[in-house]
Amino acid sequence: MTVLPDDGLELAAEFPDVSHEQWQRLVAGVLRKSGKDVEGAQAEEALSTALEDGLRTRPLFTAHDNAPEPGFPGFAPFVRGGRAEGNTVGGWGVRQRHAVADAAAVLGDLENGVTSLWLVVGEDGIPVPSLGRVLDGVYLDLAPVVLDAGREVEPAARELLRLYEERGVAAEAVRGNLGGDPLGYEARTGQPYDFAPVAALARRCADGYPGLRALTVDALPYHEAGGSAAQELGTSLATGVAYLRELTEAGLGVEQACAQLEFRYAATADQFLTIAKLRAARRLWARVAEACGAPAAGAQLQHVVTSPVMMTRRDPWVNMLRTTIATLAAGAGGADSVTVLPFDDALGLPDAFARRIARNTSTILIEESHLSRVIDPAGGSWYVERLTDELARAGWEFFRTIERDGGQAAVLRSGRLRTDLATTWAERSKKLAKRREPITGVSEFPHLSEKPVARQPAPGAPSGGLPRVRRDEAYEELRARSDAHLAATGSRPRIFLATIGPAAAHTARATFASNLFQAGGIEPVTAGTFAESGATEVCLCSSDALYEEQAQSAAAELRAAGASHVFLAGRPGQYPGVDAYVFAGCDAVAVLSATLDRMGVSR
Incomplete structure (x- = not known):
């Protein structure tokens, strides 16, 4: 901690010192007003937020929240960055992904801010013979190329190296990655492929192309299968260690082997968890390099x-906000290069506007927000340093369990890893279903009349291995049922919101109920009477006081008018005639699915 000189300008000098215990007492006083009678540390714990991997975010962090010394940027343990200058020279690399042979799109990206290319090559992307056409006009000595070719890595790498030689690019000017990742491919497809050609490519890079790497340690398959941040870290470490073993057995030194690896991680809209994950990843890989006897080679790319x-x-327009926060977190976390997925990525091939927004997200954060002017901007925050340490420990423990069970290949083939990831995703799915983890535009503030965004189908993604999950999948299934019902009948399933009392009494719960039912594609009707609404089910909306007075009679009247099912928006109580309750924290997916079933909306 920096000690300020005694210059008579002490900060907050006119205020008395406040202790942690005094703060806790004040928190306890506020909580008592909400019905929670807790004291001391329990009061602080009541305001804590549970994260995955057994981590918790507390409401207050102080200098007493110790964490290991992060060191200096560019020096072991590399927590603060793998390079001494960080991203202050030009910002992080802007890397755009291309999965189709569209040379115009590739050149357009490079002319407008993209600094490197990520090309999906092979059966699920750009045909290997088309690589030259896709890269026509690209200055290969200026734009690094990263391949993602699956089991076709050897012919794809051979073709790319041929292009470098044909176009006269000096070997020392070549930058990028040939994309060998046997374990990542096996995670995606369930099909292993021989490591020997990848080891040969690594030897060729080490001997003749000092700026070119041969292998990618891709943690995305585990993230996309529902894994937590610690599981993503643990699997990446186990994969990296497996590749080190293979490369050193093939004759490369430890330093040479480390220099052949590039790590790929996911950035989410949980900005602090992403920042901590990238910082923890560098610390953990530095520990691996140290254990291998090459501490200076532990700077993770x-x-x-x-x-x-x-x-x-x-x-999908909300995806622009999600990717902006994620990119900010990646930059602040010290990423060397960032790929921003276009906002329409989940719908198919991105159009020119989507690609432009994607690449400009990094450009704006670098050039206009000046995010890259500070090295490790989150460093020194007691919260971030503590979260980095706790996440590193959780990731290291998961890595140890993988090694204990025989390594990354073994846990992939035994099914143990699939089970671990599925367990994590099942717990997260409960939060999503209960809207404890809200999804704007899907589980919160859905818009039933939005105009669908149509895109051309993207090439099929590899399958047969670990599943790919999405946060919106349960709600997407419900909305798809509603869409099919609309197409078949000309109208969506409906529910009547029966408001009781003045607007001040019912507006909050009517708004809540409207959002909840629309998340399942059920159209709320508030105008007119129940008989005029065309609905078969109804939801009572009012205050607790008016429920006590009128809920029973209102439910009876609605049943007499033909209502087959009566909801009440509020905590469960004893109201005769009410069949079910909807409230904050209820299982929205289960409620909506059962409601669609009763309404005859087919699955």
């Missing part, structure tokens, strides 16, 4: 991709 799991198909 990080390629970060905005999370596909968080992207929604409904109201």
Whole structure:
């Protein structure tokens, strides 16, 4: 901690010192007003937020929240960055992904701010023979190329290296990654492929192309299967260690082997968790390098991709906000390069506008928000340093369990890893279903009359291995049922919101109920009477006081008018005639699915 000189300008000198215990007492006093009778540390705990991996975010962090010394940027343990200058020279790399042979789109991106290319090559992307056409006009000595070719890595790498030689690019000017990732491919497809060609490519890069790497340690398959931040870290470490073993057995030194790896992580809209994850990843890989006897080779090269799991198909425009926060977190966390997925990525091939917004997200954060002018801007925050440490420990423990069970390949093939990831996703799915983790435009503030965004289908993604999940999947299924009903009948399933009393009494709960039912594609009707609404089910909306007086009689009147099912918006109580309750924290997916079933909306 920095000690300020005694210059007579002491900060907050006119205020008495306040202790942590005094703050806790004040918190306890506020909580008592809401019905929670807790004291001391329990009062602080009541305001804590549970995260995945057993972590908790507390409401207050102080200098007493110790964490290991993060060191200096560019020096082990590299928590504050793998390079001494960080991203202050030009910002992080802007890397755009292309999965179709569209040379015009590639050149358009490079002319408008993209600094490197991520090309999906092979059966699920650009044909290997088309690589030269896609890169026609690209200055290969200026724009690094990263391949993602699956089991076709050897022919794709051979073709790319041929292009470098054909166009006269000096070997020392070549930058990028050939994309060998056997374990990542196996995670995606369930099909292993031989490591020997990848090891040969790594030897060729080490001997003749000092700026070119041969392998990618891709943690996205585990993130996209529902894994937590610690599981993403643990699997990336286990994969990286497996590749080190293979490369050193093939004759490379530890330093040479480390220099052949680039790590790929996901950035989510949980900005502080993303920042902490990238800082923790560098610390953990530095520990691996140290254990291998090459501490100076432990600077992890990080390629970060905005999370596909968080992207929604409904109201996709909100994805621009999600990717902006994720990109900010990636930049602040020290990513070397960032790929911003276009806002329409979940719908198919992005159009020119979507690609422009994606690349400009990084440009604005670098050039206009000046985010890259500060090295490790979150460093020194007691909260971020503590979260980095706790996440690093959780990630290291998961890595140890993988190694204990035989390594990354073994846990992939035994099914243990699939089970671990599924368990994590099942817990998160409960939060999503209960809207404890809200999805704007989907589970919160849905817009039933929005005009669908149509895109051309994207090439099929590899399948057969770990599943790919999305946060919106349960709600998307409900909305799809509603859409099919609309197409078949000309109208959506409806529910009548029966408001009781003045607007001040019912507006809040009517708004809540309207949002909840629309999340399942059910149209709320408030105008007119129940008989005129065309609905078969109804939801009472009012205050607790008016429920006591009128809920029973209102439910009886509505049943007499033909209502088959009566909801009440509020906490469960004893109201005769009411069949079910909707409230903050209820299982919205279960409620909506059962409601559609009763309404005859087919699955």
